[in-house]
Amino acid sequence: MRVPFRHPARLLLATLLMAGCQSTGATAPVTAGATAPAATAATVQPVAQQQPASFPEWLAALRTEALSQGIRPQTFDRAFQRVKLSERVVELDSAQPEFTRQVWQYLDSAVNEKRVQDGRQKLQEQAALLSRITRRTGVPGEILVAFWGVESDFGKSTGNFSVIDALTTLAFEGRRAAYFRSELLAALRILDSGDIAPERMTGSWAGAMGQTQFMPTVFLRNAVDEDNDGHRDIWGSMPDVLASTAKFVLANGWRPGESWGQEVQLPDGFPYDQAELSITKPLSEWRRLGVRPLDGGELGGEGTASVLVLAGHRGPAFLVRDNFRAIMRYNPSTSYSLAVAMLADRMTGKPGVRGSWPREEQALSKDERIDLQQRLASLGMEPGTADGIVGANTRNAVRRFQASVGEIPDGFATKSLLERLRQRS
Numbered sequence: 001m002r003v004p005f006r007h008p009a010r011l012l013l014a015t016l017l018m019a020g021c022q023s024t025g026a027t028a029p030v031t032a033g034a035t036a037p038a039a040t041a042a043t044v045q046p047v048a049q050q051q052p053a054s055f056p057e058w059l060a061a062l063r064t065e066a067l068s069q070g071i072r073p074q075t076f077d078r079a080f081q082r083v084k085l086s087e088r089v090v091e092l093d094s095a096q097p098e099f100t101r102q103v104w105q106y107l108d109s110a111v112n113e114k115r116v117q118d119g120r121q122k123l124q125e126q127a128a129l130l131s132r133i134t135r136r137t138g139v140p141g142e143i144l145v146a147f148w149g150v151e152s153d154f155g156k157s158t159g160n161f162s163v164i165d166a167l168t169t170l171a172f173e174g175r176r177a178a179y180f181r182s183e184l185l186a187a188l189r190i191l192d193s194g195d196i197a198p199e200r201m202t203g204s205w206a207g208a209m210g211q212t213q214f215m216p217t218v219f220l221r222n223a224v225d226e227d228n229d230g231h232r233d234i235w236g237s238m239p240d241v242l243a244s245t246a247k248f249v250l251a252n253g254w255r256p257g258e259s260w261g262q263e264v265q266l267p268d269g270f271p272y273d274q275a276e277l278s279i280t281k282p283l284s285e286w287r288r289l290g291v292r293p294l295d296g297g298e299l300g301g302e303g304t305a306s307v308l309v310l311a312g313h314r315g316p317a318f319l320v321r322d323n324f325r326a327i328m329r330y331n332p333s334t335s336y337s338l339a340v341a342m343l344a345d346r347m348t349g350k351p352g353v354r355g356s357w358p359r360e361e362q363a364l365s366k367d368e369r370i371d372l373q374q375r376l377a378s379l380g381m382e383p384g385t386a387d388g389i390v391g392a393n394t395r396n397a398v399r400r401f402q403a404s405v406g407e408i409p410d411g412f413a414t415k416s417l418l419e420r421l422r423q424r425s
């Protein structure tokens with residue numbers, strides 16, 4: 001889960017900005033289950049609150065607050081016995097990635113062949129457990145294993161930070177102190193409940209914990225003691241890991257019996273300005289607009305969907321349903337959601353993305369994205385604030401420019417488009 005800075009569940013950390021990320025326009029996933037405030041430069045507010053002069057004073061105030069919330073003094077004192085502020089956490093918190101990755105670069109890494117093979121093996125190894133969880137929740141086993149794979153590479157990359165150290169550092173001196181303070185208090189509540197010992201409470205630098213990469217508040221709402229040993233253990237118990245993931249995915253709106261969507265083909269003349277996650281239409285309307293399955297024939301099914309084009313009209317197109325949005329609530333990025341969906345599909349023998357990505361298109365640097373926005377603004381295309389984040393406003397401005405010069409208005413912000421803009425002035 002990624003820590004959400006706009007959604008609350010897991011920490012987003014990371015922050016590889018992804019070019020294909022429609023929902024936040026920016027950050028890429030690194031953790032699971034998070035919905036915290038988003039960590040992009042544009043959304044981060046300077047911490048204005050008054051900080052006590054010293055860490056000991058700050059810690060004393062935190063202790064008072066924790067105890068007033070019912071956390072036992074011995075829990076607090078044991079958790080903070082050897083607490084260390086982490087310079088590395090501060091560095092990672094303030095790092096601003098210069099380059100975004102293109103969506104295909106992210107998918108190449110998140111859904112690589114090794115991970116698909118590992119995922120198939122995990123599906124078999126955990127078959128009995130998964131089938132029990134699926135019967136109860138309706139969330140398919142391959143979806144649970146896909147989250148597990150993308151979040152922590154099946155438990156291999158859970159992060160080695162002490163969650164208390166990391167969250168304390170971020171709550172004391174990070175850019176989103178209030179958010180991390182509430183996560184730190186939630187982490188103390190978990191320790192107080194005896195689910196995990198402080199020294200085993202490890203996670204990412206932003207506090208996303210264990211094999212599911214849950215932020216502490218997400219843990220409190222969703223962690224499950226599936227193996228009935230009295231501890232909700234998302235670090236070491238596979239039943240707890242997979243059942244907790246299922247509970248969170250279901251809470252995020254997963255609709256049992258439905259798919260995430262499918263790759264589709266779009267006809268010549270398709271209205272690309274309609275290809276936005278924020279635009280949802282009945283399937284009958286997409287059929288009327290000529291959206292078809294890759295293998296031809298008619299789109300089946302009822303209900304509503306959005307068309308998603310993450311790399312322009314030359315790249316693949318997807319028809320995405322409510323379950324695609326449910327995946328995004330773990331980590332609010334379209335690229336992330338597509339990775340989970342594709343990994344799940346590949347594990348069950350489906351083909352993965354079949355259309356070809358425009359791999360010659362290089363990602364724009366942050367300076368180039370700002371330049372693009374400024375040039376679009378000067379032409380009256382209204383891209384919104386020139387913040388270097390390519391969101392819906394920027395894509396719509398690109399579409400206006402493309403339409404004005406007779407190009408297909410797919411909204412894809414590319415280097416060649418920036419070059420054409422530069423040549424005009």
Ligand SMILES: [Ca+2]
Pocket residue numbers: 224225226227228229230231232233237240
């Ligand atoms: Ca347990």
